[in-house]
Each structure stands twice: as C-alpha cells, then as structure tokens.
Amino acid sequence: MSEQFLELLSPSGDMERLKLALKFGADAIYVGGEQFGMRTNPSNFKADELKTAVELVHSAGKKLYLTCNTLPRNNEIDVLPEYLRYVADIGVDALIIADMGVLSLAKKYAPDVDIHMSTQVGIVNYQAANALYELGAKRIVTARELSLDEIKTIRDKTNSNLEIEVFVHGAMCMSFSGRCILSDYMVGRDANRGDCAQPCRWKYHLVEETRPGQYFPINQDENGTYIFNSRDLCMIEHISELDRAGIDSFKIEGRAKSEYYTAIVTYAYRNAIDEYIAAGRPEKFKPSQWILDEMEKMSHREYTTGFNFGPIKNGQVLDSGGYIRHWDVCALFKSYKNGRLTVSQRNRFYQGDELEVVEPNKKPYKIVVKELYNENDGEFVEVANKATDTYSFSCDIPVSPDAIFRVKR
Numbered sequence: 001m002s003e004q005f006l007e008l009l010s011p012s013g014d015m016e017r018l019k020l021a022l023k024f025g026a027d028a029i030y031v032g033g034e035q036f037g038m039r040t041n042p043s044n045f046k047a048d049e050l051k052t053a054v055e056l057v058h059s060a061g062k063k064l065y066l067t068c069n070t071l072p073r074n075n076e077i078d079v080l081p082e083y084l085r086y087v088a089d090i091g092v093d094a095l096i097i098a099d100m101g102v103l104s105l106a107k108k109y110a111p112d113v114d115i116h117m118s119t120q121v122g123i124v125n126y127q128a129a130n131a132l133y134e135l136g137a138k139r140i141v142t143a144r145e146l147s148l149d150e151i152k153t154i155r156d157k158t159n160s161n162l163e164i165e166v167f168v169h170g171a172m173c174m175s176f177s178g179r180c181i182l183s184d185y186m187v188g189r190d191a192n193r194g195d196c197a198q199p200c201r202w203k204y205h206l207v208e209e210t211r212p213g214q215y216f217p218i219n220q221d222e223n224g225t226y227i228f229n230s231r232d233l234c235m236i237e238h239i240s241e242l243d244r245a246g247i248d249s250f251k252i253e254g255r256a257k258s259e260y261y262t263a264i265v266t267y268a269y270r271n272a273i274d275e276y277i278a279a280g281r282p283e284k285f286k287p288s289q290w291i292l293d294e295m296e297k298m299s300h301r302e303y304t305t306g307f308n309f310g311p312i313k314n315g316q317v318l319d320s321g322g323y324i325r326h327w328d329v330c331a332l333f334k335s336y337k338n339g340r341l342t343v344s345q346r347n348r349f350y351q352g353d354e355l356e357v358v359e360p361n362k363k364p365y366k367i368v369v370k371e372l373y374n375e376n377d378g379e380f381v382e383v384a385n386k387a388t389d390t391y392s393f394s395c396d397i398p399v400s401p402d403a404i405f406r407v408k409r
Contacts, residue, residue, distance in 0.1 A: 003281075004246075004248055005248070006239075006243060006247075006248070006249075006250065006273055006277070007027045007028055007165075007248060007249040007250065008025060008026055008027045008028075008249075008250055008252075008266065008269055008270055008273060009026065009027065009028045009029070009030060009065070009165065009249050009250060009251045009252065010026035010028075010029050010030075010252050010262060010265070010266045011029070011030060011031075011252055011253065011254045011255040011257070011262060012029050012030070012031045012053075012255060012262065013031075013032070013044065013255045013256055013257070014044070014045070015045075015049060015052070015053065016259055017259050017262040018031065018053055018056070018057070019056070020259055020262050020263040020266070021262050021263070021266050022056070022057065022060050022062060023263070023360050023402045024262075024263045024264075024266040024267040024270060024360050024402075025266055025267060025269075025270025025271075025360065025361075026062065026266050026270070027062055027063070028062055028063040028064070028065060028093070028249070029053075029057055029062065029063075029064055029065070030064075030065040030066070030067060030096060030251075030255070031044070031045055031050070031053060031064065031065075031066060031067070031255070032044045032045065032066070032067045032255060033045055033046075033047070033050055033066060033067075033068075033083070033087070034046055034047075035076075035079070035083060036067070036068045036069070036070050036072060036076075036080070036083070036102075047086065050066070050087070050090060050092075051090040054090050054091045054092060055091075058091065063093040063094070064092060064093055065092070065093055065094040065095070065096055065116060066087055066092045066094070066095055066096065067096045067118075067255075068084075068095045068096060068097050068102060068106070069096045069097055069098040069099075069118035069120050070098070070099070071098060071099050071120075072099060072101075072102065077101065077105075080102065080105050080109075081105060081108075081109045084105060084106055084109035084110040084113075085109050085110065087110060087113065088109070088110035088111075088112060088113050092110075092113055093113070093114060094113060094114035094115065094116045094138070094139070095110065095113050095114070095115055095116065096116045096117075096118050096141070097115055097116065097117060097118060098117070098118040098120035098121050103115060103117075103135065103136070103137075107136050114138040114139070115136055115137045115138055115139075116137070116138065116139040116140070116141060116163075116165065117132050117137045117139070117140045117141060118141050119141040119142065119143060119144055119167065121140075121141075121143075122143050123140050123141070123142050123143055123154075124142075124143045124145065124146060124150070125154065126153060126154045126156075126157035126158050129154050129158045129162060130157075130158055130159070130162075133158065133159055133161075133162045137162070138161075138162070138163060139162070139163035139164070139165055139248070139249070140154075140162065140163075140164060140165070141165045141166070141167075141251065142154065142164060142165070142166050144167055144172065144233075144306065144307065145307050146307060147307055147308055147309060147310050148241055148242070148244075148245040148308050148309065149245075151164065151166065151245045151246070151247065152244070152245040152246055155245065155246030155247075156246070163248040163249065164246060164247050164248050164249070165247070165248065165249035165250075165251050166242070166247050166249070166250070166251060167233060167251045167252075167253055167306075168233070168234075168235040168236070168242065168250045168251060168252065168269070169232075169233055169234055169235060169236065169252045169253060169254075169265055169269065170232060170233055170252055170253025170254045170257075170265075171232055171233075171253055171254070171301075172231070172232065172233050172304070172306060187199065231301050231302045231303055231304040232300050232301040232302070232303055232304070233253070233303070233304060233305070233306045234295055234300075234303035234304070234305070235250075235305060235306075235308060236268060236269060236272050236287060236291070236292065236295060237286055237287065237292065238305065238308065239272055239273060239276045239285060239287070240276065240281070240282065240283055240284065240285040241308070243276070243281060244283070250269060250273070252265050252266065252269065258299075258329075259329075260298065260329040260404065260406075261298050261299065263358070263404060264294055264297065264298045264358065264404075265298065267294065267358065267360065268291055268294035268295060271287070271288075271291050272287040272291050275287055275288060275291070290363055290364070294364075296324075296326065297326070297327045297356075297406065298327070299323045299324070299325040300323060300324055300325075301323055301324065302324070325409070326408060326409055327356075327406045327407065327408050327409065328346075328347040328348075328406060328407055328409055329346050329347060329404060329405070329406050330345065330346055330347045330348065330349040330353075330355065330384070330405050330406060330407045331343035331344060331345055331346055331349065331355075331384070331391070331405040332344045332346060332403075332404060332405070333399060333400070333401050333402070333403045333404075333405075334390060336395070336398055336399050339394060339395065339396060340392045340393065340394060340395065341367075341392060341393060341394075341395035341399055342375065342390060342391070342392040343390070343391055343392070343405060344388060344389075344390055345384045345385075345386060345387060345388060345389050345390075345391055346387070346388075347407070348383060348384065348385045349369060349383070349384050349405075349407045350369065350372075350382060350383045350384070351369055351370070351371075351372040351381070351382045351383070351393075352368065352369060352370075353368070353369045353407055354366050354367070354368050354369075354407075354408075355367050355368075355369060355405045355406065355407055356405070356406050356407070356408075357397075357399060357403050357404075357405055358403065358404045358405075358406065359399075359400040359402055359403045359404075360400070360402055365397070367395055367397060367399075369393045370393055370394040370395075371393055371394040372384060372391060372392075372393045373391060373392045373393065374386070374389060374390075374391055375389070375390040375391060375392055376389045376390055377389075
C-alpha cells in the first residue's frame with residue numbers, strides 16, 4: 001500500500017467560507033476569481049481579495065488553487081494574459097484549466113504556476129492523461145463518469161508524478177463531466193462559462209402534443225417525474241477504496257454552497273481521513289458513526305456513490321425533488337466570559353433548546369440554552385428570533401471561538 005499524502009480539497013465561494021475551510025481541516029482550497037471560473041453565483045474573489053486569500057492560506061501552510069476552467073469565447077481571450085500574470089505574481093499555487101488555449105496561455109504567462117486539468121476536459125483514459133502530462137499538467141481531475149477501477153488503470157499507466165484528483169462529495173451534473181448546454185438553451189445562461197441555472201434539478205412532466213394540459217409522469221408517481229434530478233455524491237465510507245485507486249486529492253464540490261456546508265463537509269472528511277491514516281490505512285475501513293452522522297446534519301439530496309463502483313443504480317430521486325434538511329445553524333460564536341456565552345443569531349432557537357456545538361478537532365457536544373438574553377434589546381427572552389442580533393445565555397463549558405451552533409428541527 002502506497003503512503004502518498006491524501007489531500008483534502010475544499011471549496012470556497014468567499015473569504016468567510018475560506019476561513020472556515022481552513023479552520024475545519026482543508027489541506028488545500030479552490031476558489032474562483034471574478035473571471036473564468038465555473039461558478040458566477042458565489043461572491044468569488046476580487047483581485048485584492050484573491051491576494052489576501054493566498055496570503056491567508058499560505059500562512060496556514062496550505063495551498064490555494066484558482067478555477068480558470070470556463071470555455072472562453074474569442075472576446076474573452078484577450079484579457080487572459082494580464083489576468084494570468086497577476087495570479088502568478090500573487091502566488092496562486094495552481095490553475096484549474098479546461099480549455100487547451102487557456103493551457104497554452106498559462107504556460108506562457110504563468111509558467112511557475114502548477115496546471116490542474118479540470119473534470120470539464122473529460123479525461124477518461126490513460127492516453128489522454130499522459131498527453132496532458134506531456135503538455136505540462138501536474139494534475140488531472142478525472143471525469144466523474146469513471147469507476148475506481150478505471151481510475152486505478154489510469155494511475156498504473158501514467159507517470160507517478162502526475163497527480164490524480166477526484167470529486168468525493170457534492171452535487172452531480174447530469175451532463176458528461178459537466179459539459180451541459182441545457183441551461184444555455186432553456187434560459188440563456190451558459191453552464192460552460194460559469195452561469196448554470198441547474199435546470200437538471202427542476203421538476204418536469206411530459207405532455208403529449210395532442211393532449212395539451214394533460215401531464216404524464218414517466219414513472220408511476222403522482223407528483224411527476226424527476227429524471228434529470230441526480231442525487232448527491234458521498235464517498236465518506238470509501239476512503240480506503242479511493243486511496244487504493246491511487247487518488248491523491250479528495251475534492252469536495254460546492255463553491256456556491258453555504259458557510260455551514262463548507263465547514264461541516266470539510267470537518268467530516270478531515271476526521272474520516274485522519275481516522276483512516278491513524279488506523280494504518282487498512283483495506284477494510286469505515287469511519288466512526290459520529291462522523292457518518294455528520295452527513296445527515298447538513299442540507300443534502302439523497303446520497304449515491306456515483307459511478308465509482310460502475311453504472312449508477314437508483315441514481316435519480318423519483319419521489320421528491322427537494323433537499324433533506326433536519327438541522328439548522330442557529331448561531332455563531334462571539335465571546336465567552338464569566339460563564340456566559342455570547343453568540344450572533346442565524347436561525348431561530350429557544351430558551352431550553354439543546355444545541356449541538358461543532359468545533360475543529362473534536363467530536364460535537366451538546367449544551368442547553370439557559371437564561372436567554374437579547375443583548376441588543378437588553379432583556380431576557382424566550383426565543384432568539386431576530387436575525388443577526390446578539391444573544392447570550394448561561395453556559396458552563398468554555399467554547400472555542402471557532403464554534404458553530406446548530407439545532408435539530
């Protein structure tokens with residue numbers, strides 16, 4: 001069994017999510033700038049923010065990768081050289097690239113920055129991987145349609161210096177490695193340039209042309225059909241199989257997801273990987289139950305292992321189109337002094353509620369809300385229901401400044 005470093009790669013849509021990813025255990029973080037990234041919805045990073053992000057990540061001894069994986073049009077190419085020079089100057093560790101023209105420009109204008117070839121390239125065989133390595137790629141992100149056996153073949157038949165990255169958690173695109181034209185066709189938002197409207201997750205019915213107004217489900221389901229609606233990928237129970245396939249970097253999807261999602265998914269996979277390594281990287285491994293429970297404590301769709309073990313069975317959600325959500329983030333830490341915990345409210349919680357506290361590097365634990373006080377209004381209350389107001393309550397346990405508080409619904 002090889003002993004290569006297993007990198008945990010977390011997403012970040014803005015500075016707050018980046019800080020949480022660092023605190024909760026990411027080894028590297030991938031972000032988008034204002035241009036050329038596959039997500040336009042997150043806040044993303046302006047030029048000065050990107051420089052600050054690089055400095056912050058490097059000060060923690062971690063790495064920062066920048067998405068540059070859109071398929072740019074002719075009128076966008078001319079601004080790329082200046083952009084590439086800038087990101088090279090500020091010390092970005094790698095560029096995630098999907099377009100061969102962008103690859104050529106990156107080698108010319110950012111020659112010291114590592115090149116990671118995006119899943120958007122559609123790398124499904126070792127010959128393609130070898131060709132990209134010869135063109136200067138340090139890492140490939142394999143197509144999401146590959147099985148672990150196929151990835152292992154790529155590992156065995158490529159240069160050992162070529163790193164392999166795979167998605168292990170998050171949303172799954174219905175089109176081949178994310179190259180989708182559905183969004184552009186339906187609403188004029190080009191998924192291949194970072195503006196996907198996710199129409200594959202809308203609810204659909206079929207209508208026969210001679211029967212307008214009559215809607216027919218493909219499956220026997222009174223609510224309609226969800227043939228485009230994929231489950232969420234989750235590979236946390238298969239760390240050993242990922243390792244044995246020769247994968248170097250475990251990537252979490254979700255630059256557009258919430259701060260809480262970023263923190264909790266990173267936290268769960270960090271603990272799972274650490275347990276696996278501490279156990280001696282055994283062939284048969286399952287993370288502790290409390291780690292697996294974290295997968296149910298964030299908003300998600302029903303889970304699948306994707307194509308990792310062959311063609312997907314039951315890969316679509318046929319009886320609902322929504323997310324599963326049983327827990328809410330109710331507060332973030334502000335201070336702890338003299339037995340009182342002060343927090344900033346995010347979602348409603350009540351006097352007497354049992355809150356779960358999540359801190360880096362330890363199991364979640366519980367506290368009970370007692371003597372709830374609204375610091376803004378200067379009065380004791382029964383419910384914390386004013387968004388972003390400051391509340392305090394009695395707490396016998398000193399709480400970490402990095403703590404997140406959640407409540408079960």
